[in-house]
Amino acid sequence: MEQEVLTALLPSMVEWRRHLHRHPELSYMEKETTAYVREILHDLGVELQSVTSGYGLFGTIRGDLPGRTVALRADMDALPIQDEKTCQYASQVPGVMHACGHDGHTAVLLAVAEYFCKHKETLRGSIRLIFQPxxxxxxxxxxxxxxxxxxxxxxxxxxxxxxxxxxxxTAASAPGPLMASTDEFFIEVHGKGGHGGMPHAAVDSVVAGSALVLQLQSVVSRFVDPLDPAVVTIGSIQGGTAQNIIAERCRLAGTVRCFREETRELIRNKILFMTEYTARAYGATATVDYMSGYPCLINDEYEFNRFIQTGPQVPNLQTDLSAKIMPAEDFAYYLQHVPGCFILVGAGNQDKGIVHPHHHPRFDIDEDAMLHAAGLMIRMAESYLVEYA
Known part of the structure; x- marks a missing residue:
């Protein structure tokens, strides 16, 4: 792929991305985003299909030559964060912003759609475009x-x-597990309220909850193999209404991240066990609402090797092996059905001041990264279709 071909896609990607950045929509509310994407794809002549639950859409570009079907996916939702950037494309929606790059993902896939729509005569097979909410x-x-x-x-x-x-x-990925599974849990500790000066006549749910926070830190450190990455984090503890009142209830909320289903089940069982008996030790009771979230994202080894081989064919891009990372991704569900590869495309640039982490109020991307992402998607798809033509 010539640099000129990719560069020609950049102005449209920047325009689309900045429009979406100005008009973000939260998860399960991507009505206008979906309509915006649909209009662009319709004008390109993409064969479209709506989803029956919520927002999102997918479409197919059929090449003039026979072959297999490659799916490419972009996510579209934003986050409940106030945009603190001072730029002309800052979010215009109070308290909502694209703080994770999904606006860029959508713009990249639209550019890829434009590319393949213009090259149907050489396309061996079909491209399935998935715009996911x-x-x-x-x-x-x-x-x-x-x-x-x-x-x-x-x-x-x-x-x-x-x-x-x-x-x-730089772009990076890994064969096998790349991103962790994610579970959430919510614990309600029930004690007996009373006067702060008479603790013997009450059951302090805050003390029981605080002890539970400390106890749960031992789940990973004492029950999980040190060579098996896992995290248990208590992100919230809430209890009490005043300094001289012993709280009857205390609420904890946390997350679990790991890479093996056996470890996932072990941690779940330990949290349930420790919650019951720690609360009991303080004369309290506790209930746990444990919610299983996304599974571990596991890349196909053969398709990871395709990334390593084709990535350097994209102008100004080098590939690297990624370490496992604890953030989770529901792209993992697609990989449970068909082989594939999920790739991290570098978008940070200290020289441009693009240094803020994901989910930060001043998050931004180096828009040149969209060139690399689009080129990588195109190269990966073409490599696969040519191999199995």
Whole structure:
């Protein structure tokens, strides 16, 4: 692929991305985003299909030559974060912004659609374009897209994530497990309220909850193999209303991340066990609402090798092996149905001040990274279709 071909796609990608950045929509609310994408794809002549639950859509570009079908996916939802950037494309929706790069993902896939629509005569097979809602909030949008037929007839799937921890000009992935599974739990500790000066006549739910926070830190450190990455984090503890009142209730909320289903089940069981008996030790009771979220994202080894081989063919891009990372992705569900590869595309640039992490109020991307992402998606799809023509 010539540099000129890719560069010609950049102005449209920037325009689309900045429009979406100005008009973000939260998970399960991507009505206008879906309409915007639909209009562009319709004008390109893409064969479109809506989903029956929520927002999102998928379409197919059929090449003039026979062959297999490659799916390419982009997510479209934003986050409940106030945009603190001072730029002309900052979010115009109070309290909502694209703080994870999904606007860029959508713009990249639209550019890829434009490319393949203009090259149908040399396309060996078909391209399935998946524009998915609700990646940020469990249960996510991937399963609904699959249920509605997004993977019907698909042989392989690729996805990208613009990733600011990696400098622009580098893309990284890994064979096998790349991103962790994610579960959430909510614990209600029930004690007996009373006067702060008379603790013997009450059961302090805050003390029991605090002890539970400390006890749960031993789940990973003492029950999980040190060579098996896992995380248990208590992100919230809430209890009490005043300094001199012993709280009757205390609420904890946390997350679990790991890479093996056996470890996932072990941690779940330990949390349930420790919650019951720690609360009991303080004379309290506790209930646990444990919610299983996205599974571990596991790349196909053969398709990871395709990434390593084809990535350097994209101008100004080098490939690298990624370490496992604890953030989760519902792209994992697609990989449970068909082989594929999920790739982190560097979008950080210290020289441009693009240094803020994902989900930060001043998050931004180096828009040149969209060139690399589009080129990578095109190269991966063409490599697969030519190999199996």
């Amino acid at each position: 609700a990646e940020e909030v469990c249960p996510g949008g991937a399963q609904a897209m699959i249920k509605d037929g997004a993977l019907d007839g698909v042989d392989v799937i690729y996805g990208i994530h613009l990733w600011t921890p990696i400098p622009v000009g």
